[in-house]
Amino acid sequence: MARIVMKFGGTSVADLDRIRNVANRVKREVEAGHEVAVVVSAMSGTTNQLVKWCQDLSPLHDAREYDVVVATGEQVTIGLLAIALQTIGVEARSWQGWQIPILTDQAHGKARVESIDGSLLIERMQAGQVPVIAGFQGLEPTRNRVTTLGRGGSDLSAVAIAAAVKADRCDIYTDVDGVYTTDPRIVPRARKLDRISYEEMLELASVGAKVLQTRSVELAMKQRVRVQVLSSFEDKPGSLVVDEDEIVEQPIVSGIAYSRDEAKVTLRRVPDRPGVAASVFGPLSAANVNVDMIVQNVGADGSTDMTFTLGRTDLPRARDLLEKEKATIGFEAMIADPDVAKISVVGIGMRTHAGVATTMFKTLSEKGINIQVISTSEIKVSVLIPADYTELAVRALHTAYGLDGPEPARRGEG
Amino acid sequence: MARIVMKFGGTSVADLDRIRNVANRVKREVEAGHEVAVVVSAMSGTTNQLVKWCQDLSPLHDAREYDVVVATGEQVTIGLLAIALQTIGVEARSWQGWQIPILTDQAHGKARVESIDGSLLIERMQAGQVPVIAGFQGLEPTRNRVTTLGRGGSDLSAVAIAAAVKADRCDIYTDVDGVYTTDPRIVPRARKLDRISYEEMLELASVGAKVLQTRSVELAMKQRVRVQVLSSFEDKPGSLVVDEDEIVEQPIVSGIAYSRDEAKVTLRRVPDRPGVAASVFGPLSAANVNVDMIVQNVGADGSTDMTFTLGRTDLPRARDLLEKEKATIGFEAMIADPDVAKISVVGIGMRTHAGVATTMFKTLSEKGINIQVISTSEIKVSVLIPADYTELAVRALHTAYGLDGPEPARRGEG
Incomplete structure (x- = not known):
């Protein structure tokens, strides 16, 4: 017997049939003898509609009232799922954030999330009842007001609740069936990973593998919550996100991630003097523009070229800001390029194995792909390349690091 | 300066434009120097959708979870209206039932509703803030669960809150502009009543003039809350529902109501013995079928004909029940007639004036309308007639009791 928190996202509860499907999945775990709590999102599309109403009334709407409106999406789902569970003979009861409280x-x-009192939930689970909990929402106790956790917050709710009830596992059901070595739409021979470490998952999440919300992985790592990512539509085991000690055979490289949401900015002939980096990045940071990779060439004539990347949606704002600061910084010209992609090779095995970066550079070079910027961390090597080469680069690296699985059977043939 | 509770129903908050319109109405009262609290329903259509989802999942759904689902409709409206008010410079804050608590x-x-703590609301109103309160919902404190008050419950919420905050008036904004002497769609010369007593309003509400929910009128009468019914779309005074002492010139008859939601059942040759009425109405009452008018003729040969009315939607169930009890009751035949209408003449002046019923019978007789059943109360005379004669009867009575106003100007002419 285990204690399990099951989390279902918006597409998994998009209509009544899918809610019934979720109820059946929950019933199976209950009948297997497990103690189960369920966390759900709003039916897909609902939250967008609610957000749009708030924005249409006022782009600068009060965040407290916004939370009152958008928290209703999850409230609808918990009531409906509780009814669906009771209908098939599973004892269930819905819980809003303020009732637990979160x-x-x-x-x-x-x-x-600052604290969750898991005692009521544990009591109900031990008595054989399934708590059906609204994800994404909580209670701010000073003013007695509903809060929401931001987009993707239901993953965070699930992990936080799993920690609060001391669950053996937090199962995140979604529309993919696990974490892959890379995007299977680009590489059909991508393999599903049975296990992946928190650290690797974090690197993959932050570079665009949108399986789990980053904050939820951070929390799982901090609270040592074992997380499983699996499909709500298919019936097979998913990928387990765990402490690296739980991974017996650690591959050197676990996955190849890519992101096309980047843009590159180059400032030509920046004066090569102390404090110039601060004069460039200070104003960007103040305006909440996150800068990612930074390269600065050593100049010969007292000036240098400075290149960095940022989120593509931030590019117009960053250009405006830097133009205004042109005299202060003293650069000659600004070149912006939104047609770039970041390709990352991720693996905890890098800590103990050299040569990972070299393999990357060699592979890309053999395919004639020009590397524009390089950055590395303890378990990741990222490069910036022209966006047109994204698929080619991902496929070549996937093969080079020995990640290719067998050719999948094509559907509709045979 | 007065303290006012303003209540807006579903059609008044049906979309963002109407919510903005409501915000402007509230602003006007605030700028007139009044202390204002607002009670709102769900955007029209929303509650029906939520109810349908629950019923589709299970016709016998858990009422506690049903309440969790349907209470979201009002929650959306309070957040949106609070934003709309803030946007036009009115300080506002939303309140759910559990936050007040109700x-x-x-x-x-x-x-x-068992009790409402009005202290927080009064505090905010005195500080110049407008509480925007979700109608229709409350909190059941033992289990800490959301409850709903049943259809039309927002009127009830508004009256109960008006009593709790000791409001000078409870303004119910709706899609009609007041209480009329009868349905203006049938009698164009119907007049809007400036004032009507609680008792008369109750009789009118219960016989089909669907302006105010019956329970809310009962509560207003009990708590002495002055209620005004007025239009959210037009800008003119409505009708005031007040204690009869506040009505200086009491007309003998205030209005003519009708209801086509009735059905008539006649049991032929029922044994005329003690206990037979109980054998007929006991099973109906046990099955929650409300019987309204009852007539029993004195029989000559030890048997009698028994006629009664009930809600038309209850007719199939009542027929089944009575067929099953046929042997026990001992009647010879059952005749059901759904094509009937109940016409009622209402007025507190009846208490002191005789002849009201006589005028009614005479007027209907002159038009050749056959009266099937008669029932009376202290301030009401009701008759059952063939449904086809409804309009004719209402018009004739409206004229006979001197209720006709001037011929209204026709729209689109002139």
Whole structure:
């Protein structure tokens, strides 16, 4: 017998048939003898509609009232799922954030969970009842107001609740069936990973493998919650995100990630003097523009070229800001390029194995792909390349690191 | 300066434009120097969708979970209206039932308000803030669960909150502009009543003039809350529902109501012995079938004909029940007639004036309308007639009791 938190996202509860499907999945775990709590998102599309109403009324709407409106999406789902469970003979009861309570700070719209009292939930689970919990929402206790955790917050709710009830596992059901060595739409021979470490998952999540929300992986790592990613539509085991000690055979490279949401900015002939980096990145940071990779060439004539990347949606704002600061910084010209992609090779095995970066550079070079910027971390090597080469690069690296699985059977043939 | 509770129904908040319109109405009262609290329903259509989802999942769904689902409709409206008010410079804050709290009993789906703590609301109103309160919902404190008050419950919420905050008036904004002497769609010369007593309003509400929910009128009468019914779309005074002492010139008859939601059942040759009425109405009452008018003729040969009316939607169930009890009751035949209408003449002046019923019978007789059943109360005379004669009867009575106003100007002419 285990204690399991099951989390279902918006597409998994998109209509009544899917809610019934979720109820059946929950029933199976209950009948297997497990103690189960369920966390659900709003039916897909609902949250977007609610957000749009708030924005149409006022782009600068009060975040406290925004939270009152958008929290209703999850409230509808918990009531419906509780009814669906009871209908097939599973004892169930819905729980809103304020009823548990899930206490958060006052940062409405993107609140942080501060504490969860798991005692009532544990009591009900031990008595054989399934708590059906609204994800994404909490209670700010000082003002007695509903808060929401920001987009993708239901993953975070699930992990936080799993920690609070001391669950053996937190199963995140989604529309993919696990974490892959890379995007299977690009590489059909991508393999599903049975296990992946928190650290690797974090690197993959932050570079565009949108399986799990980054904050939820951070929390799982901090609270040592074992997370499983699996499909709500198919019936097979998913990928387990765990402590690296639980991974017996650690591959050197676990996955290849890519992101096309990047843009590159180059400032030509920046004066090569102390403090110039601060004069460039200070104003960007103040305007909440996140800069990712940074390269600075050593100049010969007292000036240098400075290149960095940022989120593509931030590019127009960053250009405006830097143009205004042109005299202060003293650069000659600004060149912006939105047609770039970041390709990352991720693996905890890198800590103990040299040569991972060399293999990457060699492979890309053999395919004639020009590397524009390089950055590395302890378990990741990332390069910036022209966006047109994204698929070619991902496929070549996937093969080079020995990640290719067998050719999948094509559907509709045979 | 007065303290006012303003209540807006589903059609008044049906979309963002109408919510903005409501915000402007509230602003006007605030700028006139009044202390204002607002009670709102769900955007029209929303509650029906939520109810349908619950019923589709299970016709016998758990009422506690049903309440969790349907209470979201009002929650959306309060957040949106609070944003709309803030956008036009009116300080506002939303309140759900559990936040105030509005405490109810455990009768989920049709809970009764047991107590409302008005202190927080009064505090905010005195500080110049407008509380925007979700109608229709409350909190059952023992289990800490959301309850709803049943259909039309927002009127009830508004009156109960008006009593709790000791409001000078409870303004119910709706899609009609007041209480009329009869249905203006049938009688164009119907007049809007400036004032009507609680008792008359109750009789009119219960016989089909669907302006105010019956329970809310009962509560207003009990708590002495002055209620005004007025239009959210037009800008003119409505009708005031008040204690009869506040009505200086009491007309003998205030209005003519009708209802086509009735059906008539006649049991032929029922044995005329003690206990037979109980054998007929006991099973109906046990099955929650409300019987309204009852007539029993004195029979000559030890048997009698028994006629009664009930809600038309209850007719199939009642027929089944009575067929099953046929042997026990001992009647010869059952005749059901759904094509009947109940016409009622209502007025507190009847208490002191005789001849009201006589005028009614005479007027209907002159038009050749056959009266099937008669029932009376202290301030009401009702008759059952063939449904086809409804309009004719209402018009004739409206004229006979001197209720006709001037011929209204026709729209689109002139």
